[in-house]
Amino acid sequence: MTKKPNINDLKKKAIQIRKDILIMLEKAGSGHTGGSLSLVEILLVLYYYKLRYDAKNPGWKQRDRVILSKGHGCPALYAVLADCGYFPREELWTLRKLGSRLQGHPQIGLPGVEVSSGSLGQGLSIANGIALANRMDGIKSKIYCIIGDGESNEGQIWEAAMTASHYGLNSVCCIVDFNKMQIDGFCCDVKKLEPYAKKWQAFGWHADEVDGHDPESLIKAVDGLDGITDKPQIIIAHTVKGKGVSFVENQVKWHGISPKKEELEKAIKELDNELEKL
């Protein structure tokens, strides 16, 4: 997965994944729409470009790993994993149903899901543990941990931030889906995060900020970390909550609800129009 993908193809793929997410959520009748739609390009750049993995052998020891610490965004992860061949696409439509491997928040057991998550703040410590173990075993793989901006309210994130820099875990890359909102409102109103990048730098991390919906910027950012050998890295990906659907974008109320049938139809129409322009 080192060959640079065609950017236009990635943009088309992003639209397809967004459609899948919305269909899944409508069928489920509940779920987190806003924070799933904001994640899409981050996941695409990882799974269609940067990661070394084998969907047919999900337990491959040398693989790079993605930990979705903000488990609420799992519809996006599920849609991408299915598209990469980890499990059949039809299974997407079982999201949140009794007996499904696609739980409301990620659970290991579904191929490609590295960590069960959903109680916020826990993924970065797990990423560190994997990195520490890999270092002992001489395995050079990258661990990407995706967190939310609201998730940064959790104290454990900062405990883990200290651990990663103390041990110089350069194989850990944290990517923040910085969509500026959490369930109670704008992050800046709920609990001020700024100066966010400076906080991470003060904790001993290399910090970059990028447009989290621009595949080219994301590719440049993840590639730019390759030479860093002494510290963990964070990519603050500026995103739009609900990205891609006009009436969902930047609406706090869309944090934890799913589209109704008419809303889905309207959203699909918008996305199809975008697709035609590409």
Place this chain on the structure above:
Amino acid sequence: MSEMKHKPTRDGAGEALVELGRKNKNVVVLSADLTDSTRAGWFKKEFPERFIGFGVAEQDMIGAAAGMALTGKIPFACTFGVFASGRAWDQVRVSIAYMNLNVKIIGTHGGITVGEDGATHQALDEIALMRILPNMTVVVPSDAVEAYKATLKAAEIQGPVYIRLGRNPAPILTKKEDPFEIGKAVLYEDGKDVTIVTCGHSLYEAKEAREALKREGIYAQVINLHTPKPLDEELILEAARKTGAFVTLEEHTIFGGMGSVVAEFLSQNYPIPVKMIGIKDSFGESGAPLELLEHFGLTVEHVIKAAREAIKAKKR
């Protein structure tokens, strides 16, 4: 008591960790700043490359232990019981138990006999907090010999294990050659009139109470329930049929602990009188260990009294 050898259970576990380090290169030890107190430091001294310190950050340590287990390591995360079970409970729940990961948690300073440090450091509820988690095994060794065996055995079973240990030297009441299996309770002393079930340091009080009752013509049997979860249902049922009355004894709240495990099982399968001795809806406090046992009603005299009451209740 003076003739008996004494040793803290944390020492037994600490020695076992070093032994495990020699036997199995996948064993790693994690610590949250209490490295000497938990005896994790003994492992660190011999295997510094397989020891990881997290500072005062129990939640982070538990998460990292989960990550290491995901790669095939067998992490032993060591801290005081109050912090391992209370401070990091949600991390143990989601990052370990929910994924059924092969993480072992060493929780020292369990029980009221922690003494002078007082309520914030005396773990009195961690058996309850850990046993209610699906997939979790809970072991409470009665002495240092058993703690050594329990720690070795914990590494052999797949899945999360919580090992509750004490701080102070406790009498050695079991032998090196005694068989030990996680989940297999021990009929420590035989009897016919009443069963005293206990775990951890309290085995001493149970044994002494049995001797005293014998002088009154009451024959109590003592079960060392070193594994509150999974419960050895067979042995408990057999004891219930045989003696018809139970006393449970533990340095732990009577809400949800080892006694509750037994009472829950008996109430549904073989209802008989059960008297529960433990901490009763109270925090601990500072004091000398023996003073505290007296203050909270955990001494031999209390066990004797409860045994008489249990027997009386069955005759009604």
